[in-house]
Amino acid sequence: MRKTRRVVLACLACTPGLPLMLRAGSGFATGDGGELDAAMLRSLVADPRRARLLGYRYRAQFPAEDHPDVLTDLIRSSLGLPDGRVAAITRASLLSVLDARVRSEFGVGNIVGVDGWLLARTEARLCALCE
Amino acid sequence: MFVDARTLPPKFIIDADVCIVGAGAAGITLARDLCGGTRKIALLESGNFDFDADTQKLYAGEVVGHAYTPLDRDRLRYLGGTTNHWQGSCRPFDALDLADWPFGVDELAPFYRQADDICQLSSHTFEPMDWSSEEARPLELGEGASLKNGVFLYSPPTRFGTAYRNDLAAAAGLTVYLNANLLQIDTDDAGTGVSGLQVACLNGNRGRARARFYVLAAGGIENARLLLNADQVQKSGLGNQYDLVGRYFMDHPFVPLAATIVAHAASPQMRFYDHHVVRGQIIEGYLSASDEVRRKEKLPPFAIGIRPAGVNVNEGVGNLRLPPALRNMMSENIANRLTYYLPRLLNRMETPVTWINDRLWLNPPGAYTTVYTCGADPDPASRVTLTNTLDALGMRETRLDWRLPADLERNMHRAHELLAQELGRSGTGRLRIESSATTGYDPMEDLGEGHHHMGTTRMHDDPRRGVVDADSRVHGIGNLFIAGSSVFPSYACDDPTMTIVALALRLSSHLKSALG
Numbered sequence: 070m071r072k073t074r075r076v077v078l079a080c081l082a083c084t085p086g087l088p089l090m091l092r093a094g095s096g097f098a099t100g101d102g103g104e105l106d107a108a109m110l111r112s113l114v115a116d117p118r119r120a121r122l123l124g125y126r127y128r129a130q131f132p133a134e135d136h137p138d139v140l141t142d143l144i145r146s147s148l149g150l151p152d153g154r155v156a157a158i159t160r161a162s163l164l165s166v167l168d169a170r171v172r173s174e175f176g177v178g179n180i181v182g183v184d185g186w187l188l189a190r191t192e193a194r195l196c197a198l199c200e
Numbered sequence: 201m202f203v204d205a206r207t208l209p210p211k212f213i214i215d216a217d218v219c220i221v222g223a224g225a226a227g228i229t230l231a232r233d234l235c236g237g238t239r240k241i242a243l244l245e246s247g248n249f250d251f252d253a254d255t256q257k258l259y260a261g262e263v264v265g266h267a268y269t270p271l272d273r274d275r276l277r278y279l280g281g282t283t284n285h286w287q288g289s290c291r292p293f294d295a296l297d298l299a300d301w302p303f304g305v306d307e308l309a310p311f312y313r314q315a316d317d318i319c320q321l322s323s324h325t326f327e328p329m330d331w332s333s334e335e336a337r338p339l340e341l342g343e344g345a346s347l348k349n350g351v352f353l354y355s356p357p358t359r360f361g362t363a364y365r366n367d368l369a370a371a372a373g374l375t376v377y378l379n380a381n382l383l384q385i386d387t388d389d390a391g392t393g394v395s396g397l398q399v400a401c402l403n404g405n406r407g408r409a410r411a412r413f414y415v416l417a418a419g420g421i422e423n424a425r426l427l428l429n430a431d432q433v434q435k436s437g438l439g440n441q442y443d444l445v446g447r448y449f450m451d452h453p454f455v456p457l458a459a460t461i462v463a464h465a466a467s468p469q470m471r472f473y474d475h476h477v478v479r480g481q482i483i484e485g486y487l488s489a490s491d492e493v494r495r496k497e498k499l500p501p502f503a504i505g506i507r508p509a510g511v512n513v514n515e516g517v518g519n520l521r522l523p524p525a526l527r528n529m530m531s532e533n534i535a536n537r538l539t540y541y542l543p544r545l546l547n548r549m550e551t552p553v554t555w556i557n558d559r560l561w562l563n564p565p566g567a568y569t570t571v572y573t574c575g576a577d578p579d580p581a582s583r584v585t586l587t588n589t590l591d592a593l594g595m596r597e598t599r600l601d602w603r604l605p606a607d608l609e610r611n612m613h614r615a616h617e618l619l620a621q622e623l624g625r626s627g628t629g630r631l632r633i634e635s636s637a638t639t640g641y642d643p644m645e646d647l648g649e650g651h652h653h654m655g656t657t658r659m660h661d662d663p664r665r666g667v668v669d670a671d672s673r674v675h676g677i678g679n680l681f682i683a684g685s686s687v688f689p690s691y692a693c694d695d696p697t698m699t700i701v702a703l704a705l706r707l708s709s710h711l712k713s714a715l716g
C-alpha cells in the first residue's frame with residue numbers, strides 16, 4: 070500500500086524508541102562466569118518486542134545467519150570474546166563492549182539496512198536473536 | 201527619485217549612463233551602489249510599489265517536465281521583486297562550490313561581507329561552532345569524519361523594496377521608473393552593441409531608454425526570456441549564438457521527509473539543525489559531506505536539516521498548500537503572502553498551534569525527520585524556452601522544463617547513510633531511510649523546489665560554454681551585462697540571494713571603473 074507522508078509521521082508517533090538502545094538495568098549476575106549465550110545477549114536488548122520485527126527482516130535478508138547459534142557465534146567473535154565465557158565480565162562492561170563495537174561499526178560503515186533502518190551489523194544480529 | 205512611467209509623455213526618452221532593468225535584490229543593490237558622483241542611473245521596474253494582478257500576469261508561463269510552482273506565483277513583479285516573499289536563508293558559496301566559476305572565493309569575499317549587511321544579517325560568521333549554545337549545538341564530528349557542519353543565517357527577511365525605498369528615493373543621480381517594462385532590446389545592425397531599450401507600460405504608454413551600459417536584472421528566468429525575445433537582429437536571440445540562453449536551468453530539489461531519526465528526546469544536537477534563534481539571529485544548522493568524501497565519492501553538495509517529526513508547523517503548515525477555492529477568493533498576493541509568511545510566523549512563535557503540536561502525539565519525543573536539498577551538475581536539457589503565447593505587452597511567454605539531477609535518489613540515499621553512520625558512531629540516534637520499497641512511503645512524491653532560478657545565462661570565459669563572461673558581460677555584446685542568479689555556472693546547496701547581491705556589487709565596481 071502506498072503510504073502518504075502523514076501516515077508515515079503518524080506511525081512514527083507510535084514508535085518513540087528503537088529496540089537497538091541497549092538495556093542497562095538489572096539482568097544476569099555480574100562476573101558469574103556464565104556462557105555468553107543467546108539468552109544472555111537477548112537480555113541486553115531494551116525492547117525485544119520491537120527488535121523481533123527487525124530481526125525477522127534481518128533473518129530473511131541473510132538466510133545464512135538464520136540460526137541462534139550462528140548469530141551468537143558471530144556476535145561473540147565480533148566482540149572479541151574468545152571462548153564465550155564471561156567469567157570476569159560484568160553486565161555493565163559487556164554493555165560497554167557492545168556499545169563500543171556498535172559505534173565502531175557505524176564509524177567504519179559496517180552497517181546494514183533493515184526495514185529502512187540503518188543499523189550496525191552487530192545490533193542487527195542482536196535483533197535477529199530476539200526473533 | 202521615483203517616476204511613474206505611465207505619466208511620462210508619449211514616446212518618452214530616458215537617458216542615463218547605466219540603465220538597469222528590474223528592481224529586485226540584484227537591481228536595487230546595483231543601483232544603490234552605482235549611484236554617486238555625476239553618474240546618471242536609470243532603474244526600470246515593471247511593477248509599482250505594491251502588488252498588481254495585471255502586472256503579475258506578465259510572469260505567466262508554461263511548466264513542462266518536472267512539476268514546478270506556477271511561474272506567475274513563484275516570482276513577484278513589483279518593487280523589491282521576489283524578495284517580497286523570500287524566506288531569507290543566506291550563506292556564501294565556498295571554494296569547492298565555486299570550482300567551475302571563472303573566479304575563486306577570494307574574489308567574492310569582500311563583496312560577501314557587504315552582502316551580509318545588505319541582507320541585514322546580525323553577524324559575518326558562518327562558522328557553526330560560533331552558533332553553538334547549550335540548547336542547540338552541532339554534532340561533534342571528529343577528525344576525518346565524513347560529514348561536516350554548516351549553518352544558514354536568516355535575513356529578517358529583507359524586503360529590498362521596502363527596506364531601501366528611502367535610499368532609492370534620495371540617491372543622487374538615480375531615477376527609478378515604475379510601471380516601466382523592458383519590451384525589446386535594440387542593437388546595432390551587427391548585433392554587437394545595444395542601442396536602446398523599448399519600454400512599455402500596461403496603460404499603453406511607450407518610450408525608449410538609452411545608456412552607455414545596460415544591465416538585465418529581471419530574475420533568473422526573465423533574464424533569459426528578455427534575451428530570447430530580442431530576436432530582431434540575431435534570430436535566435438541576443439547572446440544565443442551557441443544556443444545556450446535558457447539552458448542549464450537549475451533549482452534546488454527539496455525533499456521534506458527523506459528519513460526519520462530516533463534520538464534522545466530534546467537532544468541539543470537535533471535542535472541545532474532546525475531553525476532557532478541565537479543572540480537574536482535566526483540560524484539553521486545543516487550537515488553535508490566533508491570535502492574529502494565529496495571529492496572521493498563524487499557526491500553533489502548537499503544539506504540535510506533536521507526537524508521534529510509530526511504533523512507540525514515545520515512540516516504540515518510549512519508546506520501549506522491553499523485549497524484552490526480559498527486561493528481563488530483571495531488576490532494572488534494575499535494568497536502568496538499567506539502561503540509563505542504564515543508558516544514562518546508560526547515557526548518562530550510560541551502559538552497555541554506550536555504548543556499543541558509540541559505536547560500532543562503530533563510531535564513524538566525523540567522522533568525527527570530530515571529535509572534534504574542538493575546541488576547537481578548543470579544539465580543543458582533543463583531549460584527555459586519561449587512559447588508562442590503573447591503576454592499583454594506582446595512578449596512571448598516562457599516555458600520551463602526543469603530536469604531533476606539524474607542521481608538524486610541515489611545520492612540522497614548515500615547522504616543519509618553517512619548521517620546514519622555519524623548518528624550511530626556518536627551514539628546520538630538511529631536513522632531510517634524512507635522509500636517505497638522499505639517503508640512504503642516514497643519521499644520523492646513530496647519533492648518540491650527551492651524557488652531558486654539559476655543558470656539560464658551562465659558565466660564562462662569561453663562563449664561556447666557561457667552566455668556571459670567573468671565580468672557578467674554578454675559575450676559578443678560590448679555594453680550589455682546581466683545581474684542575478686541566471687549567471688551562476690554551477691550551484692551548491694546554498695541559497696542564491698546573498699551571492700546575487702555579492703555579484704551585483706562586483707559588477708558595480710566593474711561598471712564604475714568602466715564609466716571612469
Ligand SMILES: Cc1cc2nc3c(=O)[nH]c(=O)nc-3n(C[C@H](O)[C@H](O)[C@H](O)COP(=O)(O)OP(=O)(O)OC[C@H]3O[C@@H](n4cnc5c(N)ncnc54)[C@H](O)[C@@H]3O)c2cc1C
Pocket residue numbers: 221222223224225226227244245246247274275276277278279280281282283285286287288289290380381382383417418419420422540650651652653683684685695696697698700
Ligand atoms: C518562496 C520563496 C522563498 C525564497 N527563499 C529564499 C531564501 O530563503 N534564500 C534565498 O537566497 N533566496 C530565496 N528565494 C529566492 C529569492 O527570492 C531570489 O533569489 C531573489 O529575489 C532574486 O533576485 P533578483 O533581483 O535576481 O530577481 P527578483 O527579486 O525576482 O527581481 C526581479 C525584478 O525584475 C522586475 N522585472 C521583471 N521583468 C521585467 C521587465 N521586463 N522590465 C522591467 N522590470 C522587470 C520584476 O518586477 C522584479 O522586481 C526565495 C524565492 C521564493 C519564491
